[in-house]
Amino acid sequence: METGVAILIGLFFTVAVYLMLSKHLVRILLGIAILGNSVNMLIFTNGRLTREIPPLIPSHLYTPETATANPLPQALVLTAIVISFSFFAFLLVLAFRAYQELGTDEVNKMRVAEPENDPTPPQGY
Amino acid sequence: MAGSSVSVDYAEAMITTPIAAGDWLIVAPSLITMVGGALCLMLRKNTDLQPKLGVFLLGLLVLASLGLLIRVLDQGVITMVMGNWLPPFGIAVTADPLGATLTFIGSVVAFCAGVFAMQTVSSSGRRYGFYPFLLLLMTGVCGSFLTADVFNLYVWFEVLLISSYGLLILGNERIQLDGAVKYGVLNLVGTNLFLIATGLLYGIFGTLNMADIAVKVDALDNPASGALATVAALYFLAFAMKAAAFPVNFWLPASYHTPNIVVSAVFAGLLTKVGVYALIRIFVLILPASLEYMADVIGIVAIATLITGALGALAQSEIRRLLGYLVIAGIGSMLAGLAIASSGTQATLAISGAIFYAVHSIIVMTALYMAAGIMGMMGSSFNLRELGGLYHKSVAFAGVFLVLAFAVSGLPPFSGFWPKVMLVDAAFQGGRFWLGAAILVSGFLTTLAMGRVWIYAFWRGGPEGTADGQSVDVTGAAEGQLSSGALWLPLGVLTALVIYFGLQPEWMIELATQGASSVVDPFGYIRSVLGEQG
Numbered sequence: 001m002e003t004g005v006a007i008l009i010g011l012f013f014t015v016a017v018y019l020m021l022s023k024h025l026v027r028i029l030l031g032i033a034i035l036g037n038s039v040n041m042l043i044f045t046n047g048r049l050t051r052e053i054p055p056l057i058p059s060h061l062y063t064p065e066t067a068t069a070n071p072l073p074q075a076l077v078l079t080a081i082v083i084s085f086s087f088f089a090f091l092l093v094l095a096f097r098a099y100q101e102l103g104t105d106e107v108n109k110m111r112v113a114e115p116e117n118d119p120t121p122p123q124g125y
Numbered sequence: 126m127a128g129s130s131v132s133v134d135y136a137e138a139m140i141t142t143p144i145a146a147g148d149w150l151i152v153a154p155s156l157i158t159m160v161g162g163a164l165c166l167m168l169r170k171n172t173d174l175q176p177k178l179g180v181f182l183l184g185l186l187v188l189a190s191l192g193l194l195i196r197v198l199d200q201g202v203i204t205m206v207m208g209n210w211l212p213p214f215g216i217a218v219t220a221d222p223l224g225a226t227l228t229f230i231g232s233v234v235a236f237c238a239g240v241f242a243m244q245t246v247s248s249s250g251r252r253y254g255f256y257p258f259l260l261l262l263m264t265g266v267c268g269s270f271l272t273a274d275v276f277n278l279y280v281w282f283e284v285l286l287i288s289s290y291g292l293l294i295l296g297n298e299r300i301q302l303d304g305a306v307k308y309g310v311l312n313l314v315g316t317n318l319f320l321i322a323t324g325l326l327y328g329i330f331g332t333l334n335m336a337d338i339a340v341k342v343d344a345l346d347n348p349a350s351g352a353l354a355t356v357a358a359l360y361f362l363a364f365a366m367k368a369a370a371f372p373v374n375f376w377l378p379a380s381y382h383t384p385n386i387v388v389s390a391v392f393a394g395l396l397t398k399v400g401v402y403a404l405i406r407i408f409v410l411i412l413p414a415s416l417e418y419m420a421d422v423i424g425i426v427a428i429a430t431l432i433t434g435a436l437g438a439l440a441q442s443e444i445r446r447l448l449g450y451l452v453i454a455g456i457g458s459m460l461a462g463l464a465i466a467s468s469g470t471q472a473t474l475a476i477s478g479a480i481f482y483a484v485h486s487i488i489v490m491t492a493l494y495m496a497a498g499i500m501g502m503m504g505s506s507f508n509l510r511e512l513g514g515l516y517h518k519s520v521a522f523a524g525v526f527l528v529l530a531f532a533v534s535g536l537p538p539f540s541g542f543w544p545k546v547m548l549v550d551a552a553f554q555g556g557r558f559w560l561g562a563a564i565l566v567s568g569f570l571t572t573l574a575m576g577r578v579w580i581y582a583f584w585r586g587g588p589e590g591t592a593d594g595q596s597v598d599v600t601g602a603a604e605g606q607l608s609s610g611a612l613w614l615p616l617g618v619l620t621a622l623v624i625y626f627g628l629q630p631e632w633m634i635e636l637a638t639q640g641a642s643s644v645v646d647p648f649g650y651i652r653s654v655l656g657e658q659g
Contacts, residue, residue: 020314025306032313039320046328076276076327080320083283087313090290094309098302112303113383121442121509122581122589 001049009045012038025095025105032091036084040077047073140209147196151205151220153189154228154267157182162260169257172248179256180243183236186263190229197225198636202643202653204273213334217654219273223480223640227402228270230484233622234394234491235263237615241495242387244611250295250385258295259391262288269399273654275323276333278403282316282367289396292388293380304380311376315366322359325352336654339411339647348414357415360407361423367400368456371429377453378437382445382507386498389445393452394491398483401459409466409476409644420467427464428563431457435570442509444497444578448490451533451574454567455486461560462548466645471555476641478547481633485540485626489532492619496526499616500582502606504599510589512582514599523583525620530575532623535568540626543634 012034019031047070055068099105102112135141161182168174197203197220206215220228239259246255265285272278289312293305327333329352330341342348362373369377377397381389408416416423434454441447462479466472497507499522504512516523532539545564552561587597606612626633643650 028310032310032317035314035317039317039324042321043324043327046324048328073327076324079276079280083280084317087283087287090287091309091313094290094294094302094305097297098306101299101302107306110303110306112300113307113379119442119508119510120440121577 002045005041005045005049009038009041012041023106023108025098025107028107029088029091029095033084033088036080036088040080040084043076043080044073047076138211138214140206140211144205144209147192147200148203148205150189150193150196151203151218151271153193154186154232154271155264157186157189158260158264158267161185162257162264165260166254166257169252169254172251175251175256176239176243176246179259180236180239182260183232183239183263186267187229187232187236190225190232190267193220194225194229196220197222198639202649204653212654212656213332213337216277217273217334217336218271219336219650219654220271221640221643221650221653222636223402223405223643224270226480226636226640227398227483227487228267230487231266231270231395231398232263234487234619235259235266235391237495237619238387238391238394238491240611241390241498241615242385244606244609245387245498246385253295254291255295255385258288258291262292262391262395264288266395266399270402273335274333275326275335275338275407278406279316279320279323282319282399282403285396285399286312286316289392292391293384295388296385298383301383304383308376308380311366311373315363315373318359318363318366322356322363325356325359329353329356334654335406335411336647336651340651340655342411342414348412353412353415354418357408357412357419360412361404361419364400364404364407365426365460367397368404368460369397369400369430369453370426370456370460371433371453374430374453374456378446378449381449381452382443386445386494386501389448390491390494390498393448393494394487397452397456398459398487401456401463401479401483404460404463405476405479405644408463409472410647410650416463416467420464423460423467424464424557424560427457427460428559429457430454430460431563431567432570435567435574438574439570439577441574444500444507444509444512444582445494447574447578448493448497451493451571452486452490454571455482455490455533457567458482458545458548458564459486461552461564464560465548465551465555465557468555468557471551472645473638473641474547475551475555476645477634477637478544478551480637480640481547481630482541482544484633484637485532485544485623488619488622488626489529489540492616492623493529493533495612495616495619496522496529499607499612500526502604502612504582504588509578509581513585513587513589513591514597516583517586517596518599525616526583527579528620528623530572530579532627534572534575535564536572538624538627540623540630540633541568542627543630544637547634 016031016035019027052067052069055071057064202221204219206217208215265281268281366373434450437450438447459479462475465475501507532541535541535545549561586595
């Protein structure tokens with residue numbers, strides 16, 4: 001089970017890296033969205049995929065009777081989903097604003113902060 | 126609930142001893158900034174109240190972190206666990222001398238920036254939330270320094286990252302959007318790599334508590350093997366990206382000169398150092414065996430960062446961009462300390478050198494950006510070709526700048542000198558001569574770059590084209606602001622600290638040594654988190 005999911009996660013990472021190597025901001029952002037999801041799947045798989053019963057404790061006990069599913073990765077993934085989702089939303093708006101202001105979504109042409117033919121500093125002392 | 130029928134022994138699962146009143150200080154830095162940030166956010170339309178409230182809260186933060194530092198030095202490492210659950214199940218917040226020192230210095234710098242911003246951040250900047258963002262940034266910074274849980278560290282990183290996005294684009298200018306795109310994308314990739322490494326670490330050990338992981342790694346037969354090697358490499362890549370180490374640092378020179386000068390000052394002071402702190406915490410405390418075999422890689426990265434940072438600074442005529450490269454060169458020195466620490470015998474000296482350097486760099490880079498802001502106001506430009514005659518304008522300011530230039534280059538008698546002495550000493554004792562040489566060469570190149578700024582902006586009579594011996598009366602566009610004490614007070618305080626640490630380094634060296642030994646020899650740390658069982 002873990003092996004199959006691990007291969008799937010590897011595919012996700014491949015796609016994410018491929019998209020992030022693009023010059024166009026929109027593709028880079030899609031790559032980041034996929035990267036975030038592959039990380040979530042990776043954390044989930046690292047908590048071990050088991051077909052155990054849900055982690056509920058009977059009311060007359062204070063530890064579970066048998067092995068249960070691992071609840072911690074779900075909490076971790078939930079946190080990571082919320083964070084990566086909000087960052088993705090922010091970056092989408094940022095990319096749109098940058099496109100409006102700079103007139104391009106190609107990162108090589110975004111040279112306002114670092115102009116291309118920047119004058120050298122004065123030479124000599 | 127049916128719980129009444131079961132007799133529960135709480136001592137099995139929880140810490141039952143009450144928490145000492147002073148130990149609450151450990152959550153105070155995060156709490157003050159989080160609640161204060163929310164308060165500022167609600168009052169953000171009241172632009173007159175904003176700066177006063179923000180500075181007051183940052184002042185509280187300084188007091189709380191000073192109290193925490195004193196308590197840690199007095200009582201040793203202190204830990205508080207969320208929900209009082211026995212570690213490693215509850216999320217532990219731990220203050221050791223390393224974390225407490227950096228929290229205190231970081232708070233002082235944030236306070237100074239808060240005061241500086243009273244003058245430089247316009248009322249529209251306040252309305253769009255400068256102070257809430259600054260406070261929430263400090264939540265993330267302090268939280269990172271004080272957490273003892275790897276996943277929690279990731280969360281604090283994200284808190285500081287999202288606040289830094291807000292600060293970076295405050296003002297919404299073209300150049301800022303361009304810088305923010307690069308900063309935003311590359312930093313998010315960095316935190317994702319951090320999260321991958323954390324997921325794998327959890328998969329291996331089934332725990333996220335740093336002390337617990339350190340114990341479990343120590344118990345392994347081959348603590349540098351297979352899966353852990355992957356984890357270590359990923360952590361190094363992720364934090365090197367955060368710390369702006371060569372070759373994954375191109376986001377820094379692309380973005381640090383774009384926002385308001387006080388935002389640049391805070392970023393240059395704090396953000397990259399959080400990355401360095403995480404590297405020290407992860408590699409020295411948790412994965413010392415991995416540090417040993419990665420030392421050569423870290424050393425090469427350190428040398429490349431030191432040299433490219435200083436060369437980059439030499440090639441710039443825009444002083445804010447020049448300072449951005451100097452931030453990078455400083456990171457190289459701290460990484461050099463980490464590389465030297467692998468050899469074991471020099472570990473405490475090298476790490477304490479790196480910690481002292483981090484403290485020095487936090488203070489001096491913030492002060493230099495503030496000074497650059499004032500230079501910009503005096504000469505209406507940040508370009509070396511257009512600046513000039515500032516020495517005649519204010520001799521005292523020229524003196525302050527010269528002190529900071531000496532300090533950042535590592536020349537005595539200022540704060541940059543001592544950590545470099547410690548690092549070079551450790552490098553030569555540990556047989557890593559190349560690292561020692563790179564630190565010295567980088568210091569020399571930095572001296573050249575800063576010397577050029579001094580000669581052109583201060584000594585030359587006026588802008589480019591002014592004849593020798595002539596002096597032109599420069600009048601800056603923002604002349605009226607220069608009389609404000611809000612500009613000079615924070616710069617003065619930071620410069621005084623630079624001079625003090627230069628003339629009286631014993632106190633800081635002692636503090637840095639304590640910080641270094643708490644990670645190099647983590648017995649006290651582990652016992653504080655895990656209790657006697659550790």
